[in-house]
Structures are given as C-alpha cells and as structure tokens.
Amino acid sequence: MTDSTSQILRRSRVLVADDTESIRSLFRKLLTADGHEVVIASDGLAALEVVSRHRPDVILLDVSMPGLDGLDVCRRLKADPATRLTPVVLVTGQTDLSDRIRGLEAGADEFLSKPVHPHELRARVRSLTRMKHLIDALDSAEAAFMTLALTIEARDPSTNGHCERLAEHGVRLGRAIGLPAEDLDALHRGGILHDVGKVGVPDAVLLKPGPLTAAEFELMKRHPEIGDTLCAPLQSLRRVRPIILSHHERLDGSGYPGGLRGDDVPLLAQIVGIVDVYDALTSHRPYRGALSAEEATRHLMLEAEKGRFARHYVEAFLDTLALAGTPVH
Numbered sequence: 386m387t388d389s390t391s392q393i394l395r396r397s398r399v400l401v402a403d404d405t406e407s408i409r410s411l412f413r414k415l416l417t418a419d420g421h422e423v424v425i426a427s428d429g430l431a432a433l434e435v436v437s438r439h440r441p442d443v444i445l446l447d448v449s450m451p452g453l454d455g456l457d458v459c460r461r462l463k464a465d466p467a468t469r470l471t472p473v474v475l476v477t478g479q480t481d482l483s484d485r486i487r488g489l490e491a492g493a494d495e496f497l498s499k500p501v502h503p504h505e506l507r508a509r510v511r512s513l514t515r516m517k518h519l520i521d522a523l524d525s526a527e528a529a530f531m532t533l534a535l536t537i538e539a540r541d542p543s544t545n546g547h548c549e550r551l552a553e554h555g556v557r558l559g560r561a562i563g564l565p566a567e568d569l570d571a572l573h574r575g576g577i578l579h580d581v582g583k584v585g586v587p588d589a590v591l592l593k594p595g596p597l598t599a600a601e602f603e604l605m606k607r608h609p610e611i612g613d614t615l616c617a618p619l620q621s622l623r624r625v626r627p628i629i630l631s632h633h634e635r636l637d638g639s640g641y642p643g644g645l646r647g648d649d650v651p652l653l654a655q656i657v658g659i660v661d662v663y664d665a666l667t668s669h670r671p672y673r674g675a676l677s678a679e680e681a682t683r684h685l686m687l688e689a690e691k692g693r694f695a696r697h698y699v700e701a702f703l704d705t706l707a708l709a710g711t712p713v714h
C-alpha cells in the first residue's frame with residue numbers, strides 16, 4: 386500500500402447497517418483493521434440518522450432489516466441530492482436474485498452476498514472509498530467555479546442576485562416546457578455559471594458606467610469562450626458548458642461567439658438567453674433605470690418577432706412569470 390493510499394483509507398468513514406450484532410462486529414473489526422472509521426446502525430431508520438449525522442463515504446446496508454429495510458434506505462439515499470453520490474453496497478442472501486434486481490432499481494452501486502468473504506468486503510470498500518474521494522474532488526472543483534461566478538457577480542453591484550434569479554427563472558421555464566430533471570439541473574447550474582468567463586474581462590470594461598465602445602464590446606464578447614475553456618476539464622459540467630458558450634447566440638445568427646442559427650443554438654442556451662435578457666432589462670444599470678415588467682415583456686416579444694428568440698419559449702417564460710405572481714401586462 387502506498388502512503389497516499391493509506392492516507393485516503395485512514396480518512397474514510399464507513400457505515401455498517403445490519404440488525405445482526407455478530408455481523409456488525411465482524412465488519413467493524415475487518416474495516417477498522419484497514420484504517421477506516423466505522424459507524425454502526427442496527428436498523429434502517431437508525432442508518433438514515435447516522436448518515437445525516439456522520440456523512441459516511443461508503444454505506445453497507447443489509448437488505449433485510451426490521452422496519453425500514455435496506456432497499457428503502459437505499460432508495461431514500463439515492464433520491465437525496467446530499468447523498469445520491471455516496472456509494473451504497475447492499476448485502477444480500479447468496480441466491481436471492483430478486484433482491485439484486487430490486488437493489489439495482491433502488492440505485493445500489495454494489496452487492497455483497499452472505500456469507501461475506503473478508504477479502505471481498507475489504508476490496509469492495511477500498512475501491513468505493515477511492516471512487517468517493519474522486520467524486521468529492523470533482524464536487525469541490527465545481528463548487529470553486531460556482532464561488533468564482535458569484536464573486537464575479539459581486540464585482541458589479543448593479544447585477545446583485547442576477548445569477549440566482551437566472552437559475553430560478555431558467556429552471557421554471559425548463560419545467561414549464563417539460564424538460565427532464567437532468568436538463569433542469571443543468572439550467573440551475575448554468576444560471577449560476579453562465580458568465581463565469583467574465584473573470585477574463587477587465588474591470589474597466591465590465592464595470593464601465595455606460596455603453597461600451599466597439600473595441601470594449603469585442604473584449605466583452607470573449608466571455609462565453611473563456612468560461613467554456615475554464616469549465617472544459619470538469620466532466621461534471623458537460624451539460625452546462627453549452628449554456629456558458631452559447632447563451633448570447635440568437636436564432637437569426639446575430640449573436641456571438643459563433644453566429645449560430647436556428648436549431649444550432651442549444652436549447653438550454655436559448656432558455657438562459659431569454660431569461661438573461663429579461664433579467665438584465667428589469668435590473669437597474671448605472672446608465673439607466675430598471676425597465677418595468679411591461680416594457681421588458683414588450684422588448685422580449687419584439688426580439689421574438691425579429692426571429693432572435695423562439696416565440697413559444699418567450700411566451701412560455703412570460704406565462705411562468707404570471708404564474709409566479711410577477712406582473713407582465
């Protein structure tokens with residue numbers, strides 16, 4: 386074992402949930418010997434409680450436990466955004482194929498059959514621990530980008546809260562037009578991250594209290610590509626990058642950076658483009674006051690008539706505002 390591996394293993398925490406005391410103590414002994422910190426639960430409800438209190442890196446669940454069984458616990462953990470990436474191992478009877486099928490449906494990552502072979506237990510936990518540490522590293526890289534995006538926004542007081550509003554409006558429009566959960570997730574993160582590339586735009590341009598010169602606008606227009614390049618190494622942002630790169634594209638080809646037309650503009654970027662324009666218009670700027678909801682609505686509809694936005698998406702967005710109680714007429 387290398388030094389770095391042993392460090393990783395020492396830091397990891399494993400939950401063993403089983404109603405049989407002898408199995409709990411056997412697993413604890415084996416895993417503690419490998420350097421893991423072991424936490425214990427003797428039924429399903431206790432397992433959920435231990436998870437929320439101790440945030441284990443790997444969770445071992447006996448399928449048959451009194452009250453809430455292992456499958457129920459697994460289903461709940463995989464439905465909760467805070468724990469859905471935590472590896473879950475279901476411990477099943479040797480021949481119980483139906484348990485395994487239901488376990489896969491519940492989102493289990495691995496299975497161990499009873500009687501559990503000590504080598505197999507230790508190898509499984511070791512590899513899942515490594516996987517969890519990689520997931521955590523990716524998560525924290527993404528969190529760093531989110532922080533960067535909000536920091537950039539904070540440089541310009543006139544845009545305060547813009548990213549959060551964009552995330553909220555984008556998700557609402559996505560839901561209204563029936564997009565799946567993974568697109569709604571990308572819209573949320575894209576709303577926050579869409580302008581992260583402004584980190585590469587000088588303050589003199591970003592914070593200029595007035596219209597930009599042609600040369601300054603050229604600098605500003607680089608932000609989608611800078612943002613896309615920044616986020617490229619992160620696999621977890623794969624679905625968010627088209628939003629970052631293309632939220633200033635327009636269906637008639639008048640946008641940037643690619644001058645894309647029609648369906649070539651990714652759908653999620655079209656959505657963020659619409660809500661971005663609306664939010665910019667209804668926000669105060671140093672060189673003009675905030676437009677009223679009526680004026681912003683008129684402007685958006687005009688953009689749709691010119692062929693820059695899809696009319697049905699603009700209308701669906703205005704409907705979501707009306708439903709949310711924001712006056713639009």
Ligand SMILES: [Fe+2]
Pocket residue numbers: 579580608632633
């Ligand atoms: Fe932008």
